[in-house]
Amino acid sequence: MTESYTITETLDDEVAQSEQRSPHLLEPRPGQSPAAVVARAEQLDLMAVLQASQAISREIVLSRLLEALVRTIVQQSDAQRGMLILARNDELRGAAEARSGPGEVQVVLEDRELSAAMVPVSVILHVWRSRERVLLRDASGRGLFSDDPYLVAVSPTSVLCLPIPGRTEAEIAAVLYLESDPRAGAFTPDKLTAVELLVSQAAISLHNAVLYADLEQAALIVGSSGAVLFRWMPGPELVATYVSDNVAAVLGHRPCDLLSGAVTFSSLVHPDDRERVMGEIAACGAAGRDRFEQEYRLVCGDGRVRWVDDRTAIERDATGRIRHYQSILADVTEKRAADESRRRSEELLRAIVDNTTAIVYAKDAERRILTLNRRFAEVWDIPVADLIGTTGDQALPAEVAELFRANDLKAMAARAPVQMEVTLPQPDGVHTYISLKVPLFDASGVVHGVCGICTDITERVEAEKERERLLREAQEALRIRDEFLSIASHELKTPLTPLRLHLQLLRRHFADPALAAHPKTQSFYKLLEISNHQLERLTKLVDDLLDVSRISAGQLALQLEDVDLSSLASEAAEGFFQEPSSVESRLSLCANEAVVGRWDRFRMEQVVVNLLANAVKYGKGKPITVSVQRRGALAELRVEDHGIGIPREVQDRIFDRFERVVSIRSFGGLGLGLYITRQIIEAHRGTIRVSSAPGQGATFTVELPIDGS
């Protein structure tokens, strides 16, 4: 077996003889039992080595183990210097270094990179890769490592470098490097044996310590994540044999209560979930499965109920019998609440999107449909499933597909919503839509898709068209009416002038004394007066019609002059009341001071007469008051009666053309007087308002700027 003992450089006689005496010492071996080594090592101070080995085996904490290991090996091997190099994640790093000083060994624990100033890197790498031991009896001699910078620089008397095996044959956990100086001399076979023995123990301890350190690390990570670790014994109640420290903080149960069985796992599970959870555990056990996952509620020590996500591994022995359950329980209460609220809002959104009459879809950056609503599928009678994941371009009519494509791309390129009116052919005819395309951005502002909302406005557009048609018709009807009024009023006016002349002639004839004596003259004269009165009425109506057509044509021209509104109102009122008509109402005139402004005399008379005529017509014979006064820069004319009054809700309307509130059978009229009145007043930049209530009479107030228009 000597050939497997890698002695790379010169071995001196002593070592060679020792190999012959104790060939077993030269057997390299990962996995070799320390006892086997010790059994034949007669020359060793076995007690010392065993004690050192035990000291090593007791250490589970990695840092302490490394220190004990390197210190003990350096002591036992009489090395001048030793170094433990850990192999983790395919990398070698110095972990602990020991130096023999006068009377003691000094150890430094430090994680550092390997360097040529520290160790013969070529030797260490060789051991790591070959998993073979290297012993350099005379490190300065010629050989495989003679160019190593460290060996060249330091020239140690002897170098020993060994692999410390890992969990498997193929794995190296660490490399032990020892060197001696002339004072200590070369490594003797006894020392080699001691080192071998200690390395065997080191392999086991190192493995455990690394595992322990990893576990500590894992427990720390899991603990800080808020998850709780449990190990449960199988059985009806599931008693814990391990719990992580954070169980008290997270679940409010003391670890001791759980470990003593005072609180069992089954009692922790919410009563409503217990049957399901226990059933699942039993089923997994029976089915031979090695893990399960479930979500359920746990009752905390303070009575709070928390949802947990349970990931459990089932450990079985060689016969398949369950040894225990290892569980990680993560509190998912908040997550579930958030999920639930997200689910609800998604459902709500879905319901809205699906029940809207608009076509709604969302696409990714390549325009593949991510989601769409029912309406989309209904309109073109394509199953939703056929559209999801496609651009829809193939399934939709070419014209529609092209329009969608162009507008999708437009919105994505513009990085802003794009809205337009589009017409789309559908199986039931062409529809008009308001199409809104909104680009979708991710958190970093990159456009990752587009959302389309097309609202069918076909009915609205049709209604709009119909409304426009009706408006055009109404405007045309009004135009025809105004034209008719204009023609009719002119035509009606034409015969009135000769008629008036003829009546005046007749009147003059009746004034002739020869006729006055005739017995029938009186009655003829009366008939003549009535005819004259009717003629005046007819003239007024025709004049009103003429005025309306003038106003419609924008031809109400004003002849402004200085006018005293008080005397104008007095004269108009007096003239009106002298009419040989059946005016029963008593008139009070209150127009004492002159109120002079620049107005159109004829038109202002028309205003006074119109208001008085209404006061008489609707005044039920009760007193009427006309007043004129100056109010600052305004002249105020008021005509007040105590007649039938006007309901509040129609008071605005009475100033419009042909608007009447009373029935034509009770009161005659065209409904033009107030319209013309207001037009005249507004042409003077004045205002007119009415204050009235049914049965309470009416007061019309006119305000005119003194300086006219």
Ligand code: ADP
């Ligand atoms: P007309 O008197 O020829 O109907 P107007 O334009 O002068 O037309 O008046 C419009 C409507 O206003 C009248 O039909 C009547 O209903 C109401 N109205 C006008 N003046 C009075 C008033 N002094 N008292 C009650 N109602 C009035």
